[in-house]
Amino acid sequence: MAPPSRAGSPRARIALLAVLLLAAGCSATFQPRGPAMRAPDLTAERIVTPDGVALPMRAWLPEPDGPPLRAVVLALHGFNDYSNAFEGTGSFFAARGIATYAYDQRGFGAHERPGIWPTADTLIADLHTAASLVRRRHPGLPLYLLGESMGGAVILSALAGPPPPGTEPLEPAGTILSAPAVWDRDSLTALQRAALWISYRTVPWLRLTAPRELKIRPSDNIEMLRGLSRDPLVIKGTRVDAVEGLVRLMSRAAAAVPELPAPALVLYGLNEQVIPRAPIEKALAALPRHVDSAVYEEGYHMLMRDLQGETVLRDMVSWIGNPSAPLPSGADRRPFTRMAGSGTAGSGTAGSGAARTEMAGP
Known part of the structure; x- marks a missing residue:
């Protein structure tokens, strides 16, 4: 048997070099916002940011012979999803005089580098840019x-801090958060935290998909979930460094919950299986008194696309019209007292077959 290598021996130096090379090849990859190089712009199909990045955009506007335009909504999709998530919502709103704009957030959908995490600060800066452009498109509304x-989570984080350099304050007329991702690092188990810590520092490039055995259902709308599973713009496998970025964003959002300005409406479903019960209860308990919350007895994670999604949308339209009035469904008078299941780390793509739509939950 060969004797142990000494620190200065050729074998030891080779081993040390191999470790250093391995570490150098395991750095995380992000796509943060670059320096401003142009004025932002809003076209029919995209939002162009100050650093020259084009974010694909969709808009749903009332028909010329339809109801008069009375409000504008800027919508942000969930993790590994994209702007098409608001197809039904936008059409429903447009028929009731509400315009909706939704864009593929940087790193998702038809963006040129899907799957590469953009950093929370970049997502927040893009939101500020988009809000300013949409507001200018519809002055006075x-x-x-x-x-x-x-x-x-992006909206919560943005509202809690100052506007990024070169952007305007958000100052929305109101905010609606549907199953906001507030699953912070402290809510992960010790095993989950350790697994993420190790994998982020060793294999940040590794793409993960959730085991079928988890069988987590993000919605009871199975046909919709099957459509997402076939949609090439929905990310099916998530890089470890993107999961780490998401956890950082969710932790930031959870800390921002007590600062959520009114008027605001926060929605959850009693059948939520993507975000665990503990962080949801923690968030609801931390909401300021002047913020409204609604709990849907038949609701899952994708409330607006669930089979009872129209009930949720009707509540949203009613709230936009009069935030101080009770919701038509009565969901604002229902406590969050039980859940059909709870998520686990890395469970967002979870579920069987068609439900494999999101990674790490939100």
Whole structure:
């Protein structure tokens, strides 16, 4: 048997060099916002940011012979999803005089580098840019922010801090957060934290998909989930460094919950299986008194796309019209007292077959 290598021996130096090379090849990859190089712009199909990045955009506007335009909504999608998530919502709103704009957030959908995490600060800066452009497109109309899951985390984080350099304050007329992602690092188990810590520092490039055995259902709308599973713009496998970025964003959003300005409406479903119960209860308990919350007995994570999604949308339209009035469904008078299941780390793509739509939950 060969004797142990000494620190200065050729074998030891080779081993040390191999470790250093391995470490150098395991750095995380992000796509943060670059320096401003042009004025931002809003076209029919995209938002162009100050650093020259084009974010694909969709808009749903009332028909010329339809109801008069009375409000504008800027919507942010969830993790691994994209702007098409608001197809049904935008059409529903447009028929009731509300315009909706939604864009593929940097790193998602038809963006040129899908799957590469953009950093929370970049997502927040893009939101400020988009809100300013949409507000200029519709001067004089109230602008509402709508965030689903990760989109809700971006909005929470943005509202809690000062506007990024070169941007304007958000100051929305109101905010609606549908199952906002507030699953912070402290809410992960010790095993989950350790697994993420190790994998982020060794294999940040590794793409993960959730085991079928988890069988987590983000919605009871199976046909919709099957459509997402076939959609090439929905990310099916998530890089470890993107999961780490998401956890950082969710932790930031969870800390921002007590600072959520009114008027605001926060929605969750009793059948939520993507975000665990503990962080949801923690978030609801931390909401300021002047912020409204609604709990849907039949609701899952994708509330607006669930089979009872129209009930949720009707509540949203009613709230936009009069935030102080009770919701038509009565969901604002229902406590968050039980759940059908709870998520686990890395469970967002989870579920069987068609439900494999999101990674790490939100």
